[in-house]
Amino acid sequence: MEVVAYTDKMGAAAGERVSVMVSAVDPKVQVSLVRLSGASLGAGGEPEACESAVDGTYASSPQSIVSGSYVVIEDDPRLRIDRGFSVTLWVMPTLLSAGAQALISKSDRDGRGWAIGTTAAGRVRADIAGAEGEGCIESSIALRDHAWHFVGFTFDGVDGWLCLLVRPVGDALTPSVSTSDAVWTEAPAGIESVAGVPEPLLIAGARRRDARGLTNRTFNGKIAMPRLFGRPLSQDEVMLEAEAPAQPHNRPVVAAWDFAQDIPSERVVDVSGNGLDGRTVQMPTRAVTGPRWDGSSLSWRERPELYDAIHFHDDDLDDAGWEPTASFDIDDALSSGIYAIRVEGTTSGIDFAPIVVRPRPNGPRAQVLFVAPLFSWLAYGNWRASYASAAEHTDRGRYAVECGLSGLYDRHSDASSVCHASWLRPNLHIRPDYRLGGDPHQLTADLLITDWLQHEGVHFDVITDEDLDREGADLLRRYRVVISGAHAEYWSAPMLDGLAGYLEAGGRYMYLSGNGLYRVTAMRSGGHTVEVRRQDASGLDAARHAAAGEGHISFTGEPGGAWRWRGRPPQRYVGVGMSGLGFSEEPDAGPPAGSPYRRQPGSFDPRGAFIFAGIEDDELIGAFPNVIHRYGAAGFEVDRADHALGTPRHALVLASAVGEPRKRWTPSHDDEEDAVTLMSEVRAVTRRARSDLVFFETASGGAVFATGSISWSGALAHNDYGNNVATLSRNVLRRFLSTEPFTFPAQPAPTPTRVTSDRQSGLSTDHQERDVCERKRSSSLPRGSSKSRR
Structure with missing residues (x-):
């Protein structure tokens, strides 16, 4: 790409400073806020220009x-x-084919000092260099991928x-490895x-031999219990380190x-008492199993001593570390909304770095709040996988x-599995022209x-998941209506707590999403x-499954996975939860498409007449x-x-x-009860893979509407917003904005959610097989005077 940009914040309020990082082939770029x-x-138009302090031309250069x-x-x-020292550590390589890699080192860019690493052949090699020359030693045996080894150097x-x-470390079949298996060279x-x-002393890295002095030869794999000793250890002492790593000893x-x-x-x-603490760089994976993990615990909170390793990767990237190209303060006059920093090269190339402008901390508030699903973004x-097939066609993909x-x-x-995502790097899917398929x-x-x-002429504020995660229900309670994003899938525990607290206090939530409130x-x-x-x-997500024993999040210690398996399914909060995705296609079924909704008897209940x-x-x-x-308002993921x-x-x-007669949704890949692969099987369970429109009131006068x-x-926006999806959404929003509290039904009559197939349309009904239209006509509810445009 000729121009690439990102910001140091994804959300900012008036008075907060934002820096813009740009890499460009041109010596100058034009920067503006839109x-x-x-x-x-998407329609060939341009974003709305907004006068701001960042507008101008700035010097630029390529940044790597x-x-x-x-x-x-x-x-x-x-x-x-x-004059003499020893180093010990436990090592589990995971990609020896990547070539020479560093394990631990204290050297400069000219190679002076010492370094221990692996060779292209997978052997361990130690190099030393001083004023009078250099030396090296290499093991006679190679390491094995995905196996623990003890390494000691003197x-x-x-x-x-x-x-x-x-020394190889035993596995389940060979729980103990004798000293004869250790190779001393x-x-x-x-x-x-x-x-x-x-x-600096580096673990899993070494200095480059160039003027920049950056790290290279990054290790792919786990390292545990690295130690540095102030004198040369004997062979017996090194072996004791391998046999009893956690035991007290008198070695220096x-x-x-x-x-x-x-x-x-x-x-x-x-933990030596010398206070020589370090820090991780580029977010390697912590809370991973070490060489002593035996499966007796699945939580690092319970048995941290079994999780004494770090998993390093050569493609970890938490902070690109680019130099700022421009910085500016968010102007007080800027209204809350979704903006972007527009960056254009003076000769070619353009990019947009989105940023959410939050409402002013002490300023007036709108009645409606849109929560931008930053975590899902x-x-x-x-x-990367979504770009791979099109990489040769797009600069962004390449x-x-x-x-x-x-x-x-x-x-x-x-x-x-990749388990970290950061905004301090280019995020090329978070762009105003991005399309998935x-x-x-x-x-x-x-x-x-x-x-x-x-x-609709509705004044609204915008925040991000970061704000909700930090401030919770107190933030949401300032608004009469809160609206979700279109695919608000990734939620933290504080976010769920915040939504629950908001609803308990009488809030009104419009869940205009599918597959939301889903992933821890x-x-x-x-x-x-x-x-x-x-x-x-299972299914599509199985390939991204955390390694055995590593399903607990390192930031919090809580178990990962779907909220459903934590006893907090989305149905508890918004009435619906993930049931299906896309469509399974037959060879002649045509391109993927969504489906319309058929009204159910619940839509004729007086409570939902509005x-x-x-x-x-x-x-x-x-x-x-x-x-x-x-096509169709129900689709993609539903x-x-x-109950x-x-x-x-x-x-x-x-x-x-539930889909058209010849195109059915595939049941959710994490829904074990519906896990299927073949089209014939999909048809058999389609009654569970469906999309429901749901409405319910809360005991505190609030309500939830879910699509x-x-x-x-x-x-x-179809037909310039003259359609029944826009009409229905408008009806809900207007009622939710009213000051009149909702009435919690005294004797609720549950609506069955077991679906039977309608022979005529292939759509669904939750009730007995009878003529739904006849039921509608017999209803005494007031009706709209005219059919909305479709």
Whole structure:
């Protein structure tokens, strides 16, 4: 890409400073602030220009992506041991085929000092260099991928020897490895002292031999219990380290780093008493099993000593670290909304770095709040796999693949699951023109909802998941109506608590999403990174499953996976939860498409009459073209009501959709009861893979309206908003904005959620097989005077 940009904040309020990082081939770029809309770029238009302090021309240059995680311990005189020392550590490589990699080092860019690593052949090699020359030693055996090994290295400058011990660690079939399996190698040192370079000590990295002095040869794999000793250890002493690593000893330890300490932070704790703590760089994966893990615990909170390893990857990237190109303060006059920093090269190239402007802390508030699903934006950001097939066709795809950018739907280069996502790097999916398979998705789909609010003349504020995670219910209670994004999938525990507290206090929530409130997510406190650990997964998500014993989030210690398996399914909060995705296609079934909703008897209950004002009894909801999945208001990923999972007993199922007769939704890949692969099997369970429109009141005078479809937002603007999806949404919003409290039904009559197939249409009904239209005509409810345009 000729121009790439990102900001140091994804959300900011008036008075807050924002920095813009730009990489460009041109020596100068033009920077401006614009307000985004769903039609800005997709329809060939331009975003709305906003006068701001950042507008102007700035000097620019190319900035590179340097990925790879490691630990840095800043230089200290006690680490500059020159005449003799020993190093021990446990190592599990996961991608030896990547070539030479660093394990631990204290060297400068000219190679002076010492370094231990692996060779291209998978052997352990130690190099030393001093004023009078250099020396090296290499093991006679190679390491094995995905197996633990103990490595011990000794430099004895007095006697002039280098010694190296490599010992495989036993597995389940060979629980103990005898000393005869350890390979002890000796070689002449060649020098009497190692250069005590004033450089940091690095774990899983080494200095480049260039002017930039960056780390390279990043290790792919786990490292545990690295220790530095202030004198050469004997062979017997090194072997004791391998046999009883946790036992007290009298050997002169300079530093002993325990990766099981302070796991949620970047801090790496030295337990020797010398205070030589370090820090992680580029967010390697912590809370991972170490060499002593035996399956007796699945939580690092319970048995932290079993989680004393860190998993490093050569494609970890938490902070690109680019130099700021421009900085500015958010102007007091700027209204809350979704904006972007527009960056254009003076000769070619353009990029947009989105940013949400929050409402002024002490300023006036709107009555409506839109929560931008930042955590979901980040999860899908840089989804490398979605670019791979089109990489040769798009500059953006090529850039993402070449730079190794990844999202939470990718795997690392060693095939382990990616569990961190950050906004301090380019996120090429979070762009106002992004399409997933040709469809608006995440930000671009969310802009369709804010476009609708603007068309309705509704004044609204915008916040992000970060704000909700930090402030919870107190933030939401300032608003009469809260509206979700189109695919609000990733939620933290504080976010769920915040929504629950808001609803308990009488809030009104419009859930215009599908597959929402679904995945356990955590944000590092005060940071810029979210973490997801997938477990209890099947189907499509099985490939991204966390490794055995590593399903608990390092930031919080809570178990990852779907909220459903934590006893907090989305049905408890919004009445519906994930049930299906996309469509399974037959060879002649045509392109993927959504489906309209058929009104259910619940839509004729007097409690929900306001929702269908202006809509005829027999209208299909959303039976028209859609910019998401081409047709129908229900599609992409869909949710169903389910009393067994928490849908309130008094909830009204207003309408349902299950797909056209020859195109059926595939049941949710995490729904074990519906896990299927073949089209014939899909047809048998389609009654469970459906989308339900649901409404219910809360005991405190509030209410919830849920669409259960990602495609809902794509139907709003059809026919210049003259359609029954927009009409229905408008009816709900107007009633939710009123000061009149909702009445909790005294004797709720539950609506069954077991679906039977309608032989005529292939759509669904939750009730006995009888003529739904006849039931509608017999209703005494007032009707709208005219059919809305479709």
